[in-house]
Amino acid sequence: MEIKTTNMELLKTISFLKKKSNETGSAVWKDLADRLRKPKHRRYAVNISRINRNSKTREKVIVPGKVLGSGKMDHPVYVAAFSFSGKAAKKIVDAGGKCFSIPEFVSKNPKGSKLKIII
Numbered sequence: 001m002e003i004k005t006t007n008m009e010l011l012k013t014i015s016f017l018k019k020k021s022n023e024t025g026s027a028v029w030k031d032l033a034d035r036l037r038k039p040k041h042r043r044y045a046v047n048i049s050r051i052n053r054n055s056k057t058r059e060k061v062i063v064p065g066k067v068l069g070s071g072k073m074d075h076p077v078y079v080a081a082f083s084f085s086g087k088a089a090k091k092i093v094d095a096g097g098k099c100f101s102i103p104e105f106v107s108k109n110p111k112g113s114k115l116k117i118i119i
Helices: 008-024 027-036 048-053 086-094 102-108
Strands: 044-047 060-068 078-084 098-101 115-117
Touching: 008 027, 008 102, 027 060, 027 115, 044 048, 048 060, 048 086, 060 086, 060 102, 078 086, 078 102, 086 098, 098 102
Parallel strands: 044 060, 060 078, 060 115, 078 098
Antiparallel strands: none
16 A cells, blocks of 8 residues: 655654564554554544543553544553644643653554554
8 A cells, every 4th residue: 555645754653663563573563554554534533532431540552543632531541642632642641641652652562562452
């Protein structure tokens, strides 16, 4: 599939995920790269309320797209995403969680174990 984006950060993230998938043999990073390759209008935008419903305290969550601030977060969660709205990042941090870029998250968890992809 050809990528028609000019977003250099997105292209670097996809390349990084593919490289890590090859290095570690972890299929989760390849899957994430494939999800990020979708056209902009088909990429995922996930609200805080969905993360709150589908996660447990201190769980590792990854979103192959953008996290939006609609809803509330009532427990701490470690969230990695391609991007965050300002409101979403504030709500995650205020609940005791942390926000990570995808490359930062992959570096901390190279095997991709014990994480949940939320779309």
